[in-house]
Amino acid sequence: MNHKIKRAAVLGSGVMGAGIAAHLANVGIPTLMMDIVPRELTDAEAKKGLTLEDKAVRNRIAAENKKALLKQKPSPLTSKQNLNLIEVGNFTDDMERLSEVDWVIEVVVENLDIKKKVLADVDRHRKTGSFVSSNTSGISIETMSEDCSEDFKAHFLGTHFFNPPRYLKLLEVIPTKHTSPDVLQFMKEFGEDVLGKGVVEAKDTPNFIANRIGTYGLLVTVQQMLEKGYSVGEVDSVTGPMIGRPKSATFRTLDVVGLDTFIHVANNVYDQVEGEEKKAFETPSFMKNMLEKGWLGSKSGQGFFLKQKGEKGSEILQLNPETLEYEKRGKLKTKATEMAKQEKGPQRKLKTLVHAEGDRAGDLVWSVVKPVLLYSAELYGEIADDVPSIDEAMRWGFGWELGPFEMWDSIGVKTSVERMKKEGETIPTWVEKMLDEGIDTFYKKENGNVYFYHAGEYKQQSFNEKVINLKRLKEEREVIKKNAGASLIDLGDGVAGLEFHSRSNAIGLDIIQMINFAIDHVDENFEGLVIGNQAKNFCVGANLGMILMEAQDFNFFEIEMVVKGFQDSMMKMKYSDKPVVAAPFGMTLGGGAEVCLPADAIQASQETYMGLVEAGVGLIPGGGGNKELYIKHLRNIPEGIDFDLQKVANSVFEKIAMAKVSTSAEEAKENGFLDQQDAISVNGDHLLHDAKQKVLGLARSGYQAPKRTKIPVVGEQGYATMVLGAKSLALSGYASEHDLKIAEKLAFVLSGGKLKEGTLVDEQYLLDLEREAFLSLVGEPKSQARMQHMLMKGKPLRN
DSSP states (O other): OOOSSSOOEEEEOOOOHHHHHHHHHHHHHEEEEEEOOOOOOOOOOHHOOOTTHHHHHHHHHHHHHHHHHHTTTOOOOOSGGGGGGGGEEETTTTTTHHHHHHHHEOOOSSSHHHHHHHHHHHHHOOOTTOOOOOEEEEEEOOOOOOOTTHHHHEEEEEEEEOOSTTTEEEEEEOOOOOHHHHHHHHHHHHHHHHHOOOEEEOSTTTTTHHHHHHHHHHHHHHHHHHHTTTOOOHHHHSSSSTOOTTTTTHHHHHHHHHHHHHHHHHHHHHHTOOHHHHHHHHHOOOHHHHHHTTTOBGTTTTEEEEEEEEEEEEEEEEEHHHHHTEOOOOOOOOOOHHHHHHHOOHHHHHHHHHHHOOHHHHHHHHHHHHHHHHHHHHBBBBTTTTTHHHHHHHHHOOOOOOOOHHHHHHOOOHHHHHHHHTTTTTHHEEEEEHTTTTTOOSSEEETTTEEEEETTEEEEEOTTTTOOOOHHHHHOOSEEEEESSSEEEEEETTTEEEEEESSGGGGGGHHHHHHHHHHHHHHHSSSSEEOOOOSSBOOOOEEEEEEHHHHHHHHHHHHHHHHHHHHHHHHHTTOOSSSSEEEOEEEEEEEHHHHHHTEEEEESSSEEEEEEGGGGGGGOOOOHHHHHHHHHHHHHOOTTOOOHHHHHHHHHHHHHHTOOOOOOOHHHTTSSSOOOTOOSSSSGGGGGHHHHHHHHHHHHHOOOOOOOEEEEEEEEEEHHHHHHHHHHHHHTTTOOOHHHHHHHHHHHHTTSSSOOTTOEEEEEHHHHHHHHHHOOOOOOHHHHHHHHHHHSSSSOOOO
């Protein structure tokens, strides 16, 4: 199998087509994005004297949709530079250019006749052996390709991306009976390794896996709300994180997706199924009314929720489905919800709610979970060949923490089936058979392996070797050492892993102690160390609550001890005898970034939001971050090039003073947080594996600890230049008096204080300046007010 994808073409430049083109550009694949030729000129084109024959007019639709990528939020691009990899064209003039590409993705309107026409055109122009796929969500893959050539059919399949393609993990791959097995295998591997997706093989059925079950689940929830008299807000208060679903729960999700899109997806199934299932996919009349009124959700400014200004600022109102008027948002608070809040993990929370019979919240959860479990079991074999495919599709496509069969295991299959039978439900035969055989879980774990029930027996679940799962690893082998904040784990092949697991992975004394232990232990017993974890975020910074509490009690000696301890542990890590690689992802802020900067290399997930944000809480970085970012910027300058030291200092000063956070790992590179020896993993599930390989690469190439060198600073004159910039911002009203105070402290640290420009200083000298500045700011009432505000409200205070 010697397939390669070096260039691609996307046919259709709407929201989805442009999003897919952006994602291909994000992973470095030059892409030709095409659309139809416009039938008439715009006023602006007519004024310029253009005609329908001009290239600019003929490519206008694709060109405008390409430009729109820069305005979308969240951004579909990991770097604005990636836009240069997208070229535009049109279906009339440029189809012969399909012979230049290795993969053609069709994303045109959801109409079978149009799709067949476009694919026939593709068949005429593509090169033999190139891949063709459709991003449809509702039209049969086999039907749309039935008139194409044999080579086309062998290389054709469905590739259903989820919107937005950059952020949603699921890629459903749908082969037809003609798809060559090695084409299918290549596309699954390419999807995971290059596109960074969670790939699931689905069958050619309406809406495939995730949209079939997800849409059913949402409609069942709407029906239960109407039948049992719950309000929109009440439903959302218990169908979100409390049962392992995203914060957007049910109706906020519908507002985000857009009611028009949702109804279109529901109708895909409605038009193709019969009987009770057809009834389940019928859109309730009040939602049809909303559609007529244009109340589509976020994109139209109102949907199931409406945000409006009230007496106490902004408030969110909920729609009353009976009156179609907006009212105060409701919330369910019952004995069961209070008990569920005390439980840890989605499994236990769900179990608590489901088993709370007679409780208003418990009854609602059971009434929306039960049909989803039964429906998923009924579709088993029809939409996918195994249980993990269905669970993975729901986790990756809809952001559920537990797929349907994982949910069923967590509430107890046997007891829940008994209850379902009492309530008159029909249990799918294969589930009955499984229970009759004395098997009462869909999954089991044994010796670090995961097994799933399939055709009367347990089959071992296989995982890509690039996926290191820390939870499974810790079940399989003994943890080397752990405390409340972190654990040291053997990742295999002579590499150790340091995992943070404090609250929000905030850095406190326990993590600092563990870093020191890890460095000593690795120097003696391992090839190197990876610092990484699999929480929601890598690390949101230092333990702010602890710092504030000590500052309010005037325990500055304690704070200095912790800050000095953090600085020392970072220096110990930087100069350790064995290589250290940091593996950040998600929020990597403040102290989190400070842990990464002194590492020998950073292996960042593509979705890494990195920045030194301490100014937002009235402080400056205290763990060596100022010095390390400055050194990183200096290291980025090619050897032998004459450079302006002041420009380097100004650049670092601006990033820290403005608390700039990258919106991707690529942007972190552009901001100077990543450099030449650092790398990016597109697939977050492969991050620890890639970081481990980086450690082994460094170790095998004869790693030696870095030598301590002195650092040139801009001195007193450079300090004045930086402060002048900050003062002009303050005079323009962009910075407060306290912002200026923080900026002055930061400038003093970065400049090296009262020295001549170009003076070479030791790292410890800069660390001492940094610690002194940090401590002086901690004592400031306005800094303490900022810290308090961040802890209480989760956002910065401008004072």
